[in-house]
Amino acid sequence: KKILCKFVTLKFEASPTAYYIPDFISEDEESYLLQQVYRSPKTKWTQLSGRRLQNWGGLPHPKGMLGERLPDWLQTYCEKISSLGAFSGKTANHVLVNEYKPGEGIMPHEDGPLYHPTVTTISLGSHTLLDFYAPLSSTEGATPQTEESRFLFSLLVRPRSLLILQDEMYQRLLHGIQGHERDTLTEKVVNLPAAGAQPGEELSRGTRVSLTIRHVPKVIKTKLMLGRR
Template identity: 50%
Template sequence: MDVSNFRVPNIPPTIYYIPNFITQEEEEYIIKNVYSVPKPKWTCLTNRRLQDYGGVPHEKGMIPEKIPSWLQQYVDKVSHLNIFEGRKPNHVLVNEYLPGQGIMPHTDGPLFYPTVTTISCGSHTILEFLENNEKREKICDILLERCSLVIVKDDMYKNYLHSIREVEIDSVGGCANLDNCMSKYPINEKLKRETRISLTIRNVPKVLKIKLF
């Protein structure tokens, strides 16, 4: 697959948006496995829950952990796109967002190679990009449909904040990637959120030689 065919136009470099990156059957398989893990695997934050796979990123280096096979196949699927410039993704963050939950404006920072990929399962959401200054003016919105993959790199990774608003209903009319989407949406289309599971697949460059078993 040539990701250049999926570049979102008319925004700063670079976002690629691939609809139907996984099938509905794969989506069900992922969700089933996410919810079958032991309860201690979840980390509970104030506005969402998450699971860490591959190790915990740290400035001194990540102690690598084996990614389970059900998840590794999707890490490999992303890896085959060759978007990490010769590196292989080695870390997955699984987030659960209930309707009305989101994440504050942030950057992913220097612990990761400056490319981030996310598979969305169970629900759509809207990823909002903002200027990284006090004004925080909006740059664009990107609609993330179920089963899609979004790739964020270059200036969009390094120089802009991204966030998910804490709302239960999204207006999709102004999203920059509507021409790239699987479905066609009327200008005033409103979408109600369901529970969303996201797989954020990245590369952590600094990995320690020891392993945890």
């Protein structure tokens, strides 16, 4: 069955393309996914500074990820997103589930070379602003570079939306989330029309759960040798 989605394409000088798809999933699907996240064993949660997360599919490693079978509730959405061609014909095999409470965020970072150069994210429960930054310059003697001076723009990410970042949006720019409880939307939020919002709006954050769905190209496949000594 073909999945029909309206792609909203955002173009910038420094980055070719991002895809923001509002209402990629229904409210019922959102409720179902949140139930599955919070029904997961407590041992699946890892507490980090500013958020907690679940890792599904294996632990990415330069030598290869020891692959683990994804549960059906995640496999369904890995296949749904992969069918859009997000991973160049490959099927996503890794999911990070992040929980952000109001006031929590993540420092600007890049996802690195262990993944296919595409990151896809389904948001559940609340909006957030995803901020993008220029990388640190290697120019010696330049003016000290602060997070503020390197800030480029933000994307408003609504609940039930899908965000796809590829090419330079993935490989060059850093992305992060400020630890705010409220967001005031400005002209620096470059997808306001696509997200159904207006400059000047104020939005209060609730608890947001994100499903970060990616493809790890290098996987170690293990074979159980049963009955052999």
